Every structure is written in C-alpha cells, then in structure tokens.
Amino acid sequence: MPRPSIKHERREDILKAYERCIALYGLEGATQKRIAEEAGIARPLLRHHVGNNEELLREVVKRYTDRCRTSMQELAAYPFSGEDELLALLFLDNSDMTSPTDTMIATNLIVIAQTHDYTKELMTSWFDDVQLSFEKVLSALYQNAKKDMISIIASGLIGIYFNHDALFPIKKNDKDFQQRSYQAAKQLLLSLQTQGEV
Template sequence: MARPSVAEERVGQIVEATIRTIAAEGITGASLGRIAEEAGMSRGHVRHFVGNREELLRESARRFYYEGTEGESILPAGTADVAGAVDFFFSEEFAAPGNDNVVVLGFVEAARSDPALADLLVSAYQGTHVLLARLLAAEHPGAEPEDCDSVAYGVVGIALHNVFLSDIASAATGTETARTAAERLIATLPS
C-alpha cells in the first residue's frame, strides 16, 4: 500500500484538530488560529493545506460523516440489514452523549450560513434514510415502497431525537424507549 502524501497527512491532522477544537470550544470557538494551535501548525500552513475556515469545516464534516460509512450515509460500512442499522442507531457508540454530539451540533450551526455545508449534512442524513428504506424494502417485500420510505424516515428521526436529547436527558432510559419505538414502527410493515 502506498504511503499517503505529506499533504494528505497534514489535511488529516488539521481535520482531527478541527474536530477536537469544535468539541472543546464549540463552532464559534473553532477559529483558524485555535485549530492551527491544536494541530501544532501555523495558521498559514492550515490555510495552505485546507483553504479558508468554510472549506476546512466542509472537509472536516465530509470526513466526520463519511469515513468508514456506507456510501453517503452515516451508517457504518457493511451495514447489510435492518437489524444492523437499528443496532447502530441505538448503540452506545451512536446514542451516548458526548463530544460527537457537540461536533454535529456545531456543523449544523455552521450550515445555517454555509449552503455547501448544509448540502453535505442533508446528503448524509438523506442518504441514511434512503439506505434504510432499501434495507426495509428488501426485508419486507410485501410493503409498498412509500411505506418503507416513511418508516425509514421515522426510524432515522427517532434515532436523531434520541441522540440530541441524550446530552440533556437520561440516555439509559431514553435509548431503550427510542429503540422500542423504532422497532414498533418497523413492525408495522407487512412481510
């Protein structure tokens, strides 16, 4: 396997520093200066490798959402069935409160004023919805496509609701309740 280029290594370091900075400082505190300091580089080097702050946030979001995932989806690569998707959505990794939630909310806040970043985030969640609808249709051949689409939308909505509330409410009871709701919604589809 070929060694990554120095530029690719630097971009990776800068993206990781961006994610850490957003987690620690929020999106408003994630200035190029703070990110550069976290990356152990000069601000000029950060701009050289990733461009301006908006370009950096877009690249960071792209990697945050898509590295190790199933296409344009937030589901992990290799998610082959509905049970695997549900297990992921209501796993400790996805549902637990913490820094990832801070980062996601930071990207959402930044997307309000950056249409390209907004498109990236919408694509990640719509891609998840579309993939889940395909998995549901494969497992429920008697279901109408629009019903699979609606159930997929509902399951993704339940999962995201659970994640965002987990920072301010009990994740232990909320996740179990949310998973049960998602499973009941899926059970409405005919086989």
C-alpha cells in the first residue's frame, strides 16, 4: 500500500516558515535559505512543495488575506452588547484579533503591493473587507446614525486600531498607550451617539 502523501503538511510548514521569515527579516530578507532552515527541510524541496519565489509570495498573500477575511467576518457577525465591549476587544485585549507576526506580514505586503499587482489586488480587497466589517459593527451599535457618518467613523476607528496594532509589539506593556488608543476611539464613537440623539 502506498504511503500517504505528506506534501500538504510540508507545504503548510513551508508557508508558515515563510511567514515567520517575512515577519523577522522582511520580504527581501526572507530568502529561500532562511525559509528552508525555518521549515527544517532541504532548500530544493521548497520548489517541489510550493514553487518558485513568485508562487511562494502569492500563496502567502492569499493565506494572509483569507485569514484576515475570516477574522473580519467573525467581527462583523459578533453580537456586541455595546461600544465598550468592541473597544475592549480592539484596544485592551487584541490578542485574538491579530498577532505580531500578522502585523509584520501586513506591513511588508502593503509595501510590496506598490509594485506587485497580485498583492495590490488582494490587499485592496482585504482592506475593503475591513472597512465593511467595521461599518457593519457600527451600524448594529448605532442604528440611528447616518450611513455616511458610519463610514467616516469606521475609517477613523480603523486608523486608530491599525496604529495601535502596529505599535503593539513594542508597547504591549504600556497600559497608558492602550488606554489612550481606547479613549481616542471612544471619542470618535461619541459623534455617533450624539447623532442618534438629534
């Protein structure tokens, strides 16, 4: 009886290794040598299991954007009891929302998207999903707010969240930083509260 193929498992190991290398060394520093070492395999097996550099990059972009899309769909579907629960998730306990590795991958993919059309297309679609997810959450919390205001406040909230997320690896023990991010976002949301009262 033939042995079951381990190609899928190897492929996953390689792609995870590539993601870790991107987070540690950036896209240019994520060489095949480093990826192979991180995955614990011989370098020629990279091409056998995944492909060339372009195929590796495309797979990682797709993995990252698929992972984020799922996270955003979960956020949009979550029945938040109020703004404090949403803000606590985003700024006080964001361990479930993202990871330092994902933050570094996103940063590198945004840079490469300027010159790489496939990455630009998927990253643009990813960001559109983020915007729509935040708008859905805010629309559920502030049902009397106007749609254009929801969109504007969602964009501001995303900006604060991304800044907080990008700095989190070096500021994770800085409770003042987390609290300031939380309060800045809360101030934005106040405009939606008052709009509903008019």
